[in-house]
Amino acid sequence: MFALLKADLHRNLRDYLPCGLLKRVVLCLTLNSIHAVVLIRFQQWCSRNHLPGIFASKILFWFFKIEIGKNVRIGPGLRLPHPMDIIIAPNSEVGPDCDLYAGVRLVLSHGNKQGPILARNVFMGDGAKAVGAINIGDHAIIGVSAVVTKDIPANATAVGIPAKVITLDNQRANESS
Numbered sequence: 001m002f003a004l005l006k007a008d009l010h011r012n013l014r015d016y017l018p019c020g021l022l023k024r025v026v027l028c029l030t031l032n033s034i035h036a037v038v039l040i041r042f043q044q045w046c047s048r049n050h051l052p053g054i055f056a057s058k059i060l061f062w063f064f065k066i067e068i069g070k071n072v073r074i075g076p077g078l079r080l081p082h083p084m085d086i087i088i089a090p091n092s093e094v095g096p097d098c099d100l101y102a103g104v105r106l107v108l109s110h111g112n113k114q115g116p117i118l119a120r121n122v123f124m125g126d127g128a129k130a131v132g133a134i135n136i137g138d139h140a141i142i143g144v145s146a147v148v149t150k151d152i153p154a155n156a157t158a159v160g161i162p163a164k165v166i167t168l169d170n171q172r173a174n175e176s177s
């Protein structure tokens, strides 16, 4: 859990790294995005260790309206810039260095137990949704309010309902940590 948390904190504070230690500590104590990520890691640590993660999941839900299902795998460097109203269905995967904005949903399709799989450094914009056992490739950008129902290749930008690829060469790979 601590290795994951360290990577999360590093990525969430990356823009503030030139600031002093005191400022970074204050940010850790005040940034909602960091609080939400810490709670998610704690909830997942509890469930991996067969401990009741109910308090962490309740706090996540009450304060942030975030629900993370069972067996969700989340890689290091998670960032939730506006941590509100996010649902990740059971058996979904979020790769390393992903950004999930408010209102993101990774949900199961009817009769399917596998949730969406996000590869590395995927950006899910505000209100973006992915439905079913689909793969979203490395560095993909999913636009505001898009509904992704089919696989999205790496480095693609997809928008709309259902989401369609509008570019295949976004610059996100160059910006990733």
Ligand SMILES: CC(C)(COP(=O)(O)OP(=O)(O)OC[C@H]1O[C@@H](n2cnc3c(N)ncnc32)[C@H](O)[C@@H]1OP(=O)(O)O)[C@@H](O)C(=O)NCCC(=O)NCCS
Pocket: 101, 124, 125, 126, 141, 142, 143, 144, 145, 146, 157, 158, 159, 160, 166
């Ligand atoms: C997907 C996104 C990255 C595309 O940005 P871009 O590469 O600069 O693309 P453009 O703005 O030039 O738009 C390209 C086309 O896609 C359309 N488009 C862009 N975003 C769209 C969206 N979310 N839904 C539907 N269509 C969209 C544009 O209307 C344009 O269509 P046109 O060619 O027919 O005029 C951007 O629109 C987006 O959604 N960013 C996420 C923002 C966000 O979630 N921020 C977090 C909260 S602060």
